[in-house]
Every structure is written in structure tokens, then in C-alpha cells.
Amino acid sequence: MTKIYEKVSENFLELASLQRLNILFKLLERSRKRIEPLAKELDATKQEVHRNLVRLEQSGLITKDREGKYSLTTFGRTMCAQIPSILFLSQYRDYFSDHDFGDIPVKFVMRAGQLATGSHIKGITKTLEK
Structure with a gap:
């Protein structure tokens, strides 16, 4: 049972950042965004946004395509729905x-x-x- 809670805890940790939540909901509004427009919309530096994009990608909430555009995964969209x-x-x-x-x-x-x-x-x- 503890293993199940560990995974949930990891997911909550990824959602515990205001900027990461904002990124997820920006991608929910309009998928396939590059880092520059996201940084501008969030009034944040590209480095800051990149760091959070990497975390979200590693957690399976978003994915990056060959063109360098980010979008939500099915898991990411489902988490946003919660x-x-x-x-x-x-x-x-x-x-x-x-x-x-x-x-x-x-x-x-x-x-x-x-x-x-x-x-x-x-x-x-x-x-x-x-």
C-alpha cells in the first residue's frame, strides 16, 4: 500500500509548483507550444520555464515533439481534469x-x-x- 502512496506523493510534488500548474493549464488551453511563448505568457525566464518543462516531461505529464513544441499527454490532461x-x-x-x-x-x-x-x-x- 505504501508504494501506491509514494507514486501519488510524487505526482502531487510535481503539481505543487504554481508555475508548473500554470504551464499545464496553458498547454490545456492550446496544446503544442514552444518554450518562448510559454515564458512570455507566464512572465518568467526561459531558463525557469525550461527547468519546469523538463520536470513535467520526466513525470509523464507533458511531451516534447521534434519541432520543440510541448503538449499534454493523456495522463497530463487527466490530471488537469482532477x-x-x-x-x-x-x-x-x-x-x-x-x-x-x-x-x-x-x-x-x-x-x-x-x-x-x-x-x-x-x-x-x-x-x-x-
Whole structure:
């Protein structure tokens, strides 16, 4: 069981960098980018971006083609699809310290990421107004 968590830990380590996350989502928006445009969009040096691209490539999240353009792998796209769930839970961390999902089936809890762009509304009146 520990081996499984080691791999998960390695994946989280690669996602723990804001710049690496930004690179992944830039590639998700428009795949096949060269290092120069990425560096410009991220307002970072080419060396800095290159270092993170190498890490992402070594972890299997992205790939580099013969033309020197980077794109997400299937694994990378799938990992990006999981980020909204983590984002949602992070945004409402305080709420979840006092509340739980109760009897909501796990299949719906797993879809919590779909709520990431929503907002928490208190009270039924405000809900009806929306």
C-alpha cells in the first residue's frame, strides 16, 4: 500500500509548483507550444520555464515533439481534469471543517470539482433571487 502512496506523493510534488500548474493549464488551453511563448505568457525566464518543462516531461505529464513544441499527454490532461476538485475543496476548506457530505453518494462527492466555479450562498431568499 505504501508504494501506491509514494507514486501519488510524487505526482502531487510535481503539481505543487504554481508555475508548473500554470504551464499545464496553458498547454490545456492550446496544446503544442514552444518554450518562448510559454515564458512570455507566464512572465518568467526561459531558463525557469525550461527547468519546469523538463520536470513535467520526466513525470509523464507533458511531451516534447521534434519541432520543440510541448503538449499534454493523456495522463497530463487527466490530471488537469482532477484539479477543479482540489480547487473546490481548497476554496471551501473552512466550510468543510464544520460540515461533511453526509449521506451524499460517493459518485457525487467525486464530482465536487464541478462546483469549483460556483459560489456559496447563505439563506434560501438569496438562492431564490438568483
